[in-house]
Amino acid sequence: MSALTQSQFFSQLKKYYSFYTGGFIAFVIVLAFLEQMGLEPKYIGYIFLAATIALYAGIGIMSKTADVSEYYVAGRRVPALFNGMATGADWMSAASFIGMAGTLYLTGYDGLAFIMGWTGGYVLVALFLAPYLRKFGQFTIPDFLGSRYGGNLPRTIGVISAIICSFVYVVAQIYGVGIITARLTGLEFQIGVFVGLAGILVCSFLGGMRAVTWTQVAQYIILIIAYMTPVVWLSLNHTGNPIPQIAYGQVLQEVTAKEKELNDPATTLGAAEAAVRAIYKEKQLAAEDKVKALEAAIAAGTADTMVGEARAALDAELAELNAAPVPDAKKIEAKKKEIAELTGPDALLAKLKKAVDAAKKGTAPVAAHAEPFSGKGAEAKLLKGNPNATEAEVAAARAEDEAASDVKRRNFIALVLCLMVGTASLPHILMRYYTTPSVREARKSVFWSLFFIFLLYFTAPALAVLVKFEVYNNLVGSSFASLPAWVANWAAVDPTLMKITDLNKDGLVQLAEMTIGGDLIVLATPEIAGLPYVVSGMVAAGGLAAALSTADGLLLTIANALSHDVYYKMIDPKASTVRRLAISKGLLLVVALLAAYTASLKPGDILFLVGAAFSLAASAFFPALVLGVFWKRANYLGAVVGMIAGLAVCMYYMYTTYDFFGGVAANEWFAIKPIAAGVFGMPAGFIGVIIGSLLSKAPSKEIQELVDHVRYPSLEADIKTQAT
Amino acid sequence: MQLSERHHEYWRKNLRLTAVLLAIWFVVTFVVIYFARELNEIVIFGFPFAFYMGAQGALIIYVLVIWFYAHRMNQLDKEFGVHEGDEE
Numbered sequence: 001m002s003a004l005t006q007s008q009f010f011s012q013l014k015k016y017y018s019f020y021t022g023g024f025i026a027f028v029i030v031l032a033f034l035e036q037m038g039l040e041p042k043y044i045g046y047i048f049l050a051a052t053i054a055l056y057a058g059i060g061i062m063s064k065t066a067d068v069s070e071y072y073v074a075g076r077r078v079p080a081l082f083n084g085m086a087t088g089a090d091w092m093s094a095a096s097f098i099g100m101a102g103t104l105y106l107t108g109y110d111g112l113a114f115i116m117g118w119t120g121g122y123v124l125v126a127l128f129l130a131p132y133l134r135k136f137g138q139f140t141i142p143d144f145l146g147s148r149y150g151g152n153l154p155r156t157i158g159v160i161s162a163i164i165c166s167f168v169y170v171v172a173q174i175y176g177v178g179i180i181t182a183r184l185t186g187l188e189f190q191i192g193v194f195v196g197l198a199g200i201l202v203c204s205f206l207g208g209m210r211a212v213t214w215t216q217v218a219q220y221i222i223l224i225i226a227y228m229t230p231v232v233w234l235s236l237n238h239t240g241n242p243i244p245q246i247a248y249g250q251v252l253q254e255v256t257a258k259e260k261e262l263n264d265p266a267t268t269l270g271a272a273e274a275a276v277r278a279i280y281k282e283k284q285l286a287a288e289d290k291v292k293a294l295e296a297a298i299a300a301g302t303a304d305t306m307v308g309e310a311r312a313a314l315d316a317e318l319a320e321l322n323a324a325p326v327p328d329a330k331k332i333e334a335k336k337k338e339i340a341e342l343t344g345p346d347a348l349l350a351k352l353k354k355a356v357d358a359a360k361k362g363t364a365p366v367a368a369h370a371e372p373f374s375g376k377g378a379e380a381k382l383l384k385g386n387p388n389a390t391e392a393e394v395a396a397a398r399a400e401d402e403a404a405s406d407v408k409r410r411n412f413i414a415l416v417l418c419l420m421v422g423t424a425s426l427p428h429i430l431m432r433y434y435t436t437p438s439v440r441e442a443r444k445s446v447f448w449s450l451f452f453i454f455l456l457y458f459t460a461p462a463l464a465v466l467v468k469f470e471v472y473n474n475l476v477g478s479s480f481a482s483l484p485a486w487v488a489n490w491a492a493v494d495p496t497l498m499k500i501t502d503l504n505k506d507g508l509v510q511l512a513e514m515t516i517g518g519d520l521i522v523l524a525t526p527e528i529a530g531l532p533y534v535v536s537g538m539v540a541a542g543g544l545a546a547a548l549s550t551a552d553g554l555l556l557t558i559a560n561a562l563s564h565d566v567y568y569k570m571i572d573p574k575a576s577t578v579r580r581l582a583i584s585k586g587l588l589l590v591v592a593l594l595a596a597y598t599a600s601l602k603p604g605d606i607l608f609l610v611g612a613a614f615s616l617a618a619s620a621f622f623p624a625l626v627l628g629v630f631w632k633r634a635n636y637l638g639a640v641v642g643m644i645a646g647l648a649v650c651m652y653y654m655y656t657t658y659d660f661f662g663g664v665a666a667n668e669w670f671a672i673k674p675i676a677a678g679v680f681g682m683p684a685g686f687i688g689v690i691i692g693s694l695l696s697k698a699p700s701k702e703i704q705e706l707v708d709h710v711r712y713p714s715l716e717a718d719i720k721t722q723a724t
Numbered sequence: 725m726q727l728s729e730r731h732h733e734y735w736r737k738n739l740r741l742t743a744v745l746l747a748i749w750f751v752v753t754f755v756v757i758y759f760a761r762e763l764n765e766i767v768i769f770g771f772p773f774a775f776y777m778g779a780q781g782a783l784i785i786y787v788l789v790i791w792f793y794a795h796r797m798n799q800l801d802k803e804f805g806v807h808e809g810d811e812e
Contacts, residue, residue: 109760112778116753119783123749126790127742131797245780249770370775372760405761413757420753438808440801443794450790454783461779708727711735712806 006437010079017082021221027051032534041533045184048537052222052544053199056215060203063211068577069723071208071584072139072560078213078435084448086216087432089223089549091118091423091453093169094176095610097223097546100457102518104464108369110412111464115457117416119450121423126446129424130433132629132710134442137434137722140557141427141621142565147721148628148706149639150699152570157643159561161620162427166554166561167595168609169426173551174200174599180547183523184540190600196548197596204552205585212552213435219545220452226542227456227522231463234529238469244462251469255369258472262366262511269477273366275504276512280362287356294349303345310348314339362512369468373408375401407671414676421682422614425621428550428557439713467521470528476511483509486527490520497523555595559588611675612654619646619681623689631693632707638693646685653677734804741796745789752782 004012031044065071078086096118104111136144141162146155177196182189203215235244239251264270297303318335321327341347367374378397382389389397423429432449436442475487480502490498497517500509522543526535563584568575575583623642627634656667658674672679698704709719756763760774768776801807 109775109778112775116757116778116782120749120753120786123745123786123789126793127745249768249776251770252775253770370764370772372757372764372774409758409760413754416753416757440798440808443797447787447790447794450787454787458780458783711738712731713801714806714808715731 006077006079009077010081013079013082017217017221020218021225024222024225028534028538031537032532035532035534041537042186044534044537045186045540048541049181049184049195049544052541053195053202055218056199056548057202059215059218060206060211063203063214064206065208065210066578066581068580070210071581072434072564072723073431074208074210074213074435076137076435077437080436080441080444081448082217083213083432083436083441083445084450084452085220086213087429087445087449088452088456089216089220089545090432090553091429091449091550092223092456092546093173093550093610094180094543094547095172096456097227097543098176098180098519098522100522101460101463101467102521104461105468105516105521106518108367109372110408112461113412113415114419115461117419118423119454119457120416121420122446122450122453124420124424125429125433126443126450128626128629129430130442130446131439131713133430134433134436134439135710135713139434139564139723140560141430141625142561143569143723144628145624145639146565146569148703149624149634149636150703151636154624154636154639154643155565155569157640157647158621158624159565161616161643161647162561163558165426165613165617165620166428166557167591169613170551170554170558170591170595171598172610173547173554174596175602176547177544177551178599180540180543184537184544189602193596193600196544196551197592199544199548200551200555201589201592204556205588208581208584209431209435209556212556215552216549219549223542223545223549224452224455226538226545227459230525230529230531230535230539231459231466233531234466234470234525235462237529238466244466245458248462248465252370252465255465255468255472258469258476259366259368262472262476269510272477272504272506272508272510273512275506276510277363277365279503280359280512284356284359284363287352287359291349291352291356294345294352298345298349303348307342307345307348311339311342314342366511369465373405373412375405377401378404410670411673411676414672414679417682418615418618418676418678421618421622422616422678425617425625426614427561427617427621428553430625431557431560432553463525464521467525467528471514471516472511475509475514478509480507480509484528486524489527490524551595555588555592558591559584562587562591608658608660608675612677615650615654615676615678615681616647618678619650619685622682623685627686627689627693629707629710632704633698634689634693635696635699635703637696638689638691641692642685642687642689645688646681649684650677650681653680730804731806734800734806737800738797741793741800745793748785748789752777752785756782 031039031047035041035044067075069075100114103114133141133144136147138144138147142155142158145158146152148154174193174196177199178189178193181187181192181195185192187195203211231244232242235247236242239247241247261267262270262273265274294303294306297306314335318332318339321332321335342351365377365380378400379394382393382397386393433442433445436445475484478484483500487498487500491500494517497520499515501513502509503513504510522539523536526533526539563580567583568580620643623646624634624639627642628639653669654674654677655661655663657663657665657677663674668674669680705719706721709715709721756774756777760778763774763777764772766773771779798807
């Protein structure tokens with residue numbers, strides 16, 4: 001292929017991928033046909049899993065390479081359009097594909113922080129980084145830090161930061177792969193993790209960046225078709241308009257009207273909701289009494305009797321389950337686990353407190369979807385309890401609401417900023433802009449990247465509203481005797497995704513009687529829209545593509561940082577090409593196994609860790625990278641001080657405020673949540689670079705020339721920095 | 725190498741363009757969020773304005789900002805003679 005000119009290469013790629021897209025659609029149609037003929041859903045799941053992984057493996061094998069430049073940067077000839085698609089797949093993780101619409105469903109406006117944060121960051125990539133990094137043209141992000149600031153220390157800090165952010169992120173992806181594989185095929189989660197791992201390795205192991213790039217393009221095409229098909233169908237069904245992004249304005253208004261009705265006890269539906277909320281309130285009070293009693297018993301040293309009583313009650317429940325005419329193995333297993341976890345008074349206390357929180361959630365009125373930063377509802381509560389409250393009392397409650405709302409707004413802004421700057425600092429994304437043929441193409445490529453990401457991200461809010469409409473209008477108020485099939489199916493498959501119980505025994509569904517898990521929204525959409533199972537299989541394959549593509553990019557980043565930056569640049573600069581690639585591939589395997597092992601332990605708080613990766617990347621990389629291009633005076637000491645300060649402040653803040661590390665909310669500054677710690681780390685980083693640089697002498701003439709070199713796409717008598 | 729006055733002008737133009745586009749980015753993101761409660765009173769085609777901006781409007785503007793930057797900078801490269809050799 002190397003004999004082709006760039007434009008011939010481009011048109012050939014277009015031909016290949018058009019064929020491929022057609023092939024994929026034909027494949028889905030054939031499966032749909034087979035389903036009509038009576039093929040079982042289970043086999044459809046297997047076929048999707050096997051076919052897509054075989055496809056990625058095929059591309060990986062076809063792209064195998066022994067050339068360093070091909071391995072690290074795909075030979076620097078990926079056209080802007082295709083690099084855009086690859087970046088889109090690289091960027092959109094399992095969380096974007098499966099979780100995003102669910103987050104929006106559950107949190108309404110407040111969830112939009114992720115939509116804006118994960119797209120707006122590309123503006124920063126375009127304006128501050130992509131073209132300059134491309135002109136510099138080496139292999140990794142620490143490469144840039146090493147050359148620009150000189151010495152091994154900035155490079156080393158860069159390597160460490162890159163590994164920290166990428167590793168927590170890749171663990172989350174492999175975890176997602178495990179879940180999807182398990183759901184698609186019914187295999188055990190742990191087996192799913194390792195099947196997925198095989199899918200990741202076959203492509204990155206043989207061909208490095210080159211294989212990952214072409215696989216990611218293929219994965220993008222699958223994931224976008226899988227995401228769009230059910231949403232378009234749902235929109236057409238509900239509104240008669242096939243463009244969900246336009247149609248849902250109307251639907252949103254209807255949802256808003258319904259929210260008001262459900263919150264108004266004067267209406268039939270509203271009265272039923274209020275009755276269910278009252279039941280929750282009783283539960284909450286009862287649970288609170290128990291907590292108080294237990295706390296008193298712990299203080300008096302008599303808690304063991306209470307634990308014994310609780311255990312006896314659970315044992316009785318287990319006996320009842322065992323005695324049922326048809327014993328439910330799943331329920332028995334869960335009950336046994338519950339008994340095993342009840343180890344003493346502290347475990348019981350934690351369990352009771354959880355029950356209080358769960359009941360408390362049920363007492364909350366329906367949140368307004370489109371309303372930003374809703375307060376605590378103190379004013380409404382006051383007026384409900386005491387309609388004759390004095391003006392001073394009302395004013396105090398209103399002030400309380402406003403304060404709560406302001407804190408939410410502040411956190412929203414901080415989170416958006418961290419996600420945006422984090423996006424522009426994550427090494428696995430920035431690395432992709434090394435692969436375009438020129439600065440010119442790198443600029444265009446950022447546009448294509450965001451365009452392809454945008455297609456999914458501006459659909460997610462529409463999907464959330466469409467599903468909400470379905471739930472509020474067709475599910476709420478319907479009879480328990482005739483629940484829609486999708487509700488019953490999902491409630492049976494996974495109670496964390498869909499749980500529904502007739503609390504007030506009126507035989508009708510109330511909104512407060514349902515608990516919906518965020519991931520349900522995307523997974524159940526095909527069924528809600530009344531599409532055949534083959535579409536559900538396709539959605540799962542899309543989620544798998546999203547998780548695999550991101551994991552590929554991240555693993556490569558970690559392995560390259562270790563093999564290229566640590567081994568080649570610092571330990572053995574004379575290493576032969578063969579040796580460099582062998583080391584890189586070996587490390588890739590080790591890192592992948594380590595990540596899969598970590599994921600198979602099912603670490604809690606995985607979502608927090610992903611969020612934390614953005615704050616960490618933003619604090620460690622952004623100041624040193626941007627000032628490295630835009631401020632010639634920035635030097636070695638500045639970079640070292642800035643990167644360490646940013647990272648340290650960010651980590652310190654997380655450590656003192658996040659409960660996973662034993663921190664407490666009382667330590668928060670300006671009530672900012674630990675996930676947005678980068679909002680303090682970034683300024684620390686910038687100040688560190690500036691002060692450190694001004695305290696020591698200006699960088700050498702060579703480095704200043706390097707900055708000029710990076711700033712102009714082409715100069716006469718240009719120095720050469722491009723690695724080959 | 726020694727940079728000419730034209731080179732410096734190219735860089736100044738780049739900085740100015742970057743600053744203007746960054747200001748647009750800032751307004752559609754942070755100013756709109758800050759006043760979201762007030763802006764939501766305005767309803768267009770069923771969408772409260774601040775909600776619309778967060779869900780779609782800001783995203784469309786981001787895409788356009790990046791497109792414009794790429795287009796304008798690639799033009800400037802040619803104008804100031806710092807463009808790369810023709811690959812296509």
